Amino acid sequence: MTDARTAAAEDIEIDLTGLPKGELLEWLETMLLIRRFEERAERLGSRGAIPGGIHSAAGQEAVAVGTMRALHPSDPVAGTHRSHHTALAKGLEAPHVMAELYGRATGSVGGRGGTMHLADLDRGYLGGNGIVGAGVGIAMGAALACQLKGEGVAVGFVGDGGLNVGRTWEAANLAVIWDLPLIIVCENNMYAVETRFDLVLGGGSAVRRAEGFGLNAVSVDGQDVAAVYRAVHAAAERARTGGGASFVEARTYRYEGHNTGQIITYRTDDEVADWRLRDPINRFSAALVAAGVIAEGDVEGMDSQATALIDDAVEFAESSPFPDLDTAPANVTSMPTESWESR
Amino acid sequence: MSETMTYAAAFQRAMADEMERDETIFVLGTDLYVRGGHFAQVKGLGERFGRARVRDTPISEAAMVAAGVGSAMHGMRPVVDLNFADFAMGAMDEIVNQAAKMRYMFGARVPLVIRGSSGVGLFAAQHTNSVESWFAATPGLVVATPATPADAGGLLVQALRGDDPVIFLMHKRLSSVRGEVDVPIQPIPFGQARIAREGSDVTLISYSFTVRQALDAAEAVAEDGISVEVVDLRTVAPLDRDTINESVRKTGRVVLLSDAPTVGSVLSEVAAGIQEAVLDYLDAPIVRLGGRHAPIPHSPPLFEALVPSLDGVSDALRDIVGVTV
Numbered sequence: 001m002t003d004a005r006t007a008a009a010e011d012i013e014i015d016l017t018g019l020p021k022g023e024l025l026e027w028l029e030t031m032l033l034i035r036r037f038e039e040r041a042e043r044l045g046s047r048g049a050i051p052g053g054i055h056s057a058a059g060q061e062a063v064a065v066g067t068m069r070a071l072h073p074s075d076p077v078a079g080t081h082r083s084h085h086t087a088l089a090k091g092l093e094a095p096h097v098m099a100e101l102y103g104r105a106t107g108s109v110g111g112r113g114g115t116m117h118l119a120d121l122d123r124g125y126l127g128g129n130g131i132v133g134a135g136v137g138i139a140m141g142a143a144l145a146c147q148l149k150g151e152g153v154a155v156g157f158v159g160d161g162g163l164n165v166g167r168t169w170e171a172a173n174l175a176v177i178w179d180l181p182l183i184i185v186c187e188n189n190m191y192a193v194e195t196r197f198d199l200v201l202g203g204g205s206a207v208r209r210a211e212g213f214g215l216n217a218v219s220v221d222g223q224d225v226a227a228v229y230r231a232v233h234a235a236a237e238r239a240r241t242g243g244g245a246s247f248v249e250a251r252t253y254r255y256e257g258h259n260t261g262q263i264i265t266y267r268t269d270d271e272v273a274d275w276r277l278r279d280p281i282n283r284f285s286a287a288l289v290a291a292g293v294i295a296e297g298d299v300e301g302m303d304s305q306a307t308a309l310i311d312d313a314v315e316f317a318e319s320s321p322f323p324d325l326d327t328a329p330a331n332v333t334s335m336p337t338e339s340w341e342s343r
Numbered sequence: 344m345s346e347t348m349t350y351a352a353a354f355q356r357a358m359a360d361e362m363e364r365d366e367t368i369f370v371l372g373t374d375l376y377v378r379g380g381h382f383a384q385v386k387g388l389g390e391r392f393g394r395a396r397v398r399d400t401p402i403s404e405a406a407m408v409a410a411g412v413g414s415a416m417h418g419m420r421p422v423v424d425l426n427f428a429d430f431a432m433g434a435m436d437e438i439v440n441q442a443a444k445m446r447y448m449f450g451a452r453v454p455l456v457i458r459g460s461s462g463v464g465l466f467a468a469q470h471t472n473s474v475e476s477w478f479a480a481t482p483g484l485v486v487a488t489p490a491t492p493a494d495a496g497g498l499l500v501q502a503l504r505g506d507d508p509v510i511f512l513m514h515k516r517l518s519s520v521r522g523e524v525d526v527p528i529q530p531i532p533f534g535q536a537r538i539a540r541e542g543s544d545v546t547l548i549s550y551s552f553t554v555r556q557a558l559d560a561a562e563a564v565a566e567d568g569i570s571v572e573v574v575d576l577r578t579v580a581p582l583d584r585d586t587i588n589e590s591v592r593k594t595g596r597v598v599l600l601s602d603a604p605t606v607g608s609v610l611s612e613v614a615a616g617i618q619e620a621v622l623d624y625l626d627a628p629i630v631r632l633g634g635r636h637a638p639i640p641h642s643p644p645l646f647e648a649l650v651p652s653l654d655g656v657s658d659a660l661r662d663i664v665g666v667t668v
Contacts (some may be wrong), residue, residue, distance in 0.1 A: 076417050112448050119449040126416055127449050131440050137406065138441065141421075143415015147371065148395065148419060157620045167436065169404035177401070332447050334506045339534055340482075340581045342616035 002323050007277040014287035020069075024293055025302075027069060031061040031281050032306040034085045037094055038256075040310050041084065046258035049318075053260025054095055054115040057085035058224075062280035063090035063187050063250040066228025070236055076124045076142040077155045078135035079174070083128035084256070087118040090125045092307055095316035096188045098184025104320035110322045119131060132161050132192075133168040136184055140171040143182035143245070146247060153181040153239040155232070163206055169213060173246070176214035181239035183232060184215065186249045187222065193258045194266040212246035222250030223280040226287075252280075284326060345525045351518045353492035354458075357499040357528045358385060358422070362392055369399040371407060372424030382460050382518045383427040386586075404433030404508060408457060412441045415455040420503060422566040428459025428512055429472045443483030455508045455639055456499070462514040462552055463602040463639050463650050471515075471646070472638035473603030475551075478510045479580035479612070485502045485509040485533050486580040490554035492522035494534075494577055497531035505586060514552035519536055525614035533650060536583035538590070542572035544664050546590040549600040550576035551650070557600050567666050579609045587613065588620045595626035596663045602650040605633030627663050 016024070038058035045053035057064070064085035068077070079086040087097055099114055100107030108118050109339040110164055119127035126142060129135040139156025146152035162168050163186065175182040186206055192196055203209055210217035216238065220227040228250050235246035257264050288294045294302075329337040348356065350433035361366045365446075370385055376399045379386025389397040400407050404425060411423040425431055431438060431536060438457065445451040463471050479486045485507050489495040495513060502509040539554060540561050549557040554575045572590050591597055597617060599610040616630045636648040661667070 076413075079414070117448050119414070119450060121451055126413070126451075127445070129441075131436050134409070134436060134441055137409025137437060138413040138416065140406065141410040141415070142417040143413070144410050145414040145417035145419045148367075148414070151416075154413070154417075154466055165403040167372075167409065170403045171409055173401065174403060176411060250524040329452065333447075333485065334533065335581060337482075337577075342584060342612075342619045 005273060005277060007257050011278055012283055014225055014283050015290055016287055019226055019229060021293065023069065027065050027287050028285055028288060028294070029106050029302055029306065030065050030089055031284065033094060034061045034064065034088050035281055036306045036310045037088060037097070037313070038084060040314060041098070042256055042260055043312070051103055052114060053075060054084070054101060054286070055082040055259055056156060056256035057082050057254060060085055060187055060189060060257040060281070061250045061274065062224045062225035063185065063228055063252050064163070066144060066225040067185050067232045070229045070232035071153060073266055075153050075155065076126050076139065076146070077127040078126040078139040078142065079157045080162070081116045081128060081132070082129050082133055082159065083157070083214065084115070087125060087128065090120070091123050092120050092125060098313040099317040099320045102320070102323065104318040105323040106316065106320040132185040133158055133165040136168050137161065139169040139173050140180060140182050143175060143180040144178065147178070147180050153183065153236045155183045155185055157185050157187060158208070159192065160186065160188040160190065160197035160201070161195070163197070164200060165207065172210070172213045172215055172247070175245035179242060179244040182245040183235045183239060184210070184245070184247045185232065185253055186247065188249055189252050189254045191266065193257070204312070207247070208250045215245055215247040216243070217247040217249070219249040219251065222252030223278045223283065225280060225284050229320055243297060247306055344372060345523045347521055348492055348524050350489070350495050350513065350520050350522070352383045353496035353524050353528070354499055354513065354574060355386055355388065356524070356526070357496040358369065359388055359391065360527060361500060362388070362396060365503070367418065367420065368420045369396040369398065370422040370424055371400050371410060373400055373402055373426060374425060375399055376566055380512070382515070383610055384458065384513070385424065387551060398563045402575045404430050405437055408434035408437035409441065411455045412437055412445070412453060415453045416445060418449050420454045422456040422458060424628060425457060425459040427470050428474050429470050431474060432455070437492035438478070438484070438510070439481050443481050444508070452506045453508045454506050456502045456511050457508070458511040458513065460518070461513040462516065463514040463646060464515045465632065465643070467641040468638035470566040473634065475579050475603060476574060476607055476609050477511055479609055483508065484580060487533070487578050488551040489513065489577065490517070490551050490575050492520070493524045494531060494537070497530040498577065500528050501533060512551065512611055516552050531577065533578045534581035534583050535577065536586040537575040537577055538572065538586070539575045540571065540573040541571040542594070544570045544594055545596040545660055546572045546594045547598045547600060547660065548574045548576065548587060550609070551602035553600045553602050556651065556653055556656055559653055563653070564658045564660045567661060569660055569664050569666060570614060571660055576627060582613060582616065584616050584620065591617055591621045592624045596622055596655070597625070598659050598663060600628045600632045600651060600656060602634050603638050605631050606636050608633055611621060630659050630663055632659055
């Protein structure tokens with residue numbers, strides 16, 4: 001059966017005005033890398049190669065790339081439980097991220113983190129977080145450090161689920177009263193596990209809620225990397241010049257379930273198909289082709305390259321050793337763990 | 344050179360000296376800048392260091408501790424002052440899931456001090472929790488429980504020069520207690536107990552407020568010819584098991600003392616460690632003298648009925664060495 005559905009042109013087209021033209025191929029490369037990473041990781045999780053499965057961010061690539069490319073590389077960022085895309089966009093390397101999912105010694109954090117706890121402090125990536133809303137608090141603290149040091153803007157990611165937990169708004173309030181250089185990026189992918197956001201969001205609007213806390217707040221099409229970039233870039237410029245904290249709602253969608261193997265009964269196939277019509281990678285590559293940034297035939301080559309990189313990442317992960325078991329209790333504090341225990 | 348100062352003033356002195364030394368140290372909490380905190384623990388620091396480094400916050404514990412965790416991970420040395428340790432419950436995730444785990448998971452340095460006044464005293468059930476055993480049971484946290492002004496200062500200096508999240512519990516009944524403090528205040532390593540009184544017949548182990556009671560009881564039973572060694576743990580996480588075991592080997596008898604509820608307590612962990620390490624040296628069962636399994640009521644005689652009394656401690660010391668009076 002042919003799918004006859006179409007999307008309106010205004011829901012598809014991407015306006016490239018004001019974007020750094022020389023960097024856009026890298027944006028597309030990274031989005032493709034994330035997509036192929038997530039597709040592979042989901043399969044590997046399903047067959048048990050990745051212990052515990054994953055939280056796939058396939059479909060949310062534009063939010064990660066649009067946000068990170070609007071920041072300086074050293075700006076601190078804290079993610080959510082669904083954060084492969086933000087980690088990869090922040091510069092963590094696919095082999096180390098894959099090895100982390102596998103629980104191997106070569107993983108981003110040596111196999112101690114897994115899908116929810118990728119981190120690289122040297123790159124300013126303060127980690128994914130297994131606790132809903134907690135990344136906003138950590139980013140707020142990092143923003144305080146930025147303010148005290150006079151350098152940097154912090155970004156805290158939160159999902160629509162995190163809009164209903166108190167810690168998110170406690171952090172937002174502190175950021176507002178202290179004019180902290182913080183940007184809260186809300187990835188509204190419509191579902192907190194299985195709970196649809198509009199059924200549980202009192203008042204019905206993330207932006208209005210954020211405005212109520214005094215944040216500069218906007219809502220953008222999260223499947224449009226240019227729109228995300230412009231919103232975050234404006235917020236970052238404001239933050240760098242003492243204009244305080246912002247909130248960017250990026251309306252997006254996760255193609256997979258909440259976690260690997262989830263049986264999806266809470267949304268329709270039609271809904272998924274509608275979102276796929278507005279796929280962030282297809283839209284962006286089409287815009288780049290239309291603008292003559294890349295030839296149509298070259299997109300496929302770029303995609304093949306992404307797939308090859310993921311092949312390499314899996315090979316790297318599977319050939320990497322598990323961590324030395326003697327290290328399991330190590331580095332809990334700066335003191336030997338043995339000094340804590342009875343012996 | 345030493346000076347006489349209160350427990351709260353020693354904390355304040357150590358804070359000021361360290362803030363002078365290290366510009367990355369700052370303190371945040373409610374009612375700090377003008378009032379100096381509810382226990383005068385940072386009195387005078389506001390005017391001296393300004394609002395950027397003595398930061399007043401709203402009553403928003405999750406955000407206060409999150410600000411500490413995030414700023415510590417990004418190069419600062421924050422002190423989060425909760426005033427009452429009881430208010431940590433509003434920030435349990437930030438303490439237990441964030442601060443305590445960032446080093447293990449990410450290799451992150453989290454030089455964060457979370458200060459609170461704790462323990463049994465006035466203000467009834469919701470302001471008198473003994474939270475030390477909760478945090479001592481959480482891998483990744485240091486729990487400092489100073490009993491003297493000198494230790495309040497020295498342990499804080501250690502915390503502010505170290506790399507670990509430290510739950511800094513100051514007993515509310517000690518705030519205005521005076522003592523000699525060597526200045527400049529030197530750091531006291533974590534996990535290093537203090538022999539508060541030497542003795543040979545029985546080891547009396549305590550921490551925080553009840554160290555005073557321990558010393559008073561030791562003095563009282565000295566008249567009965569009982570020589571009590573008083574060990575002040577100073578930090579309940581980590582524990583100085585070496586000093587404990589050494590004292591037990593010497594005396595062969597152990598009484599453990601705290602005003603925290605005994606069930607699931609620090610005392611229980613100390614007792615378990617002693618029997619694992621030096622059971623053969625024990626001449627009598629270990630005695631735990633702690634609080635009853637009840638919240639703390641408002642009425643002073645009523646709450647005193649729930650925690651060890653001086654006479655009760657003295658009697659336990661006499662009993663364990665078999666002296667009848």
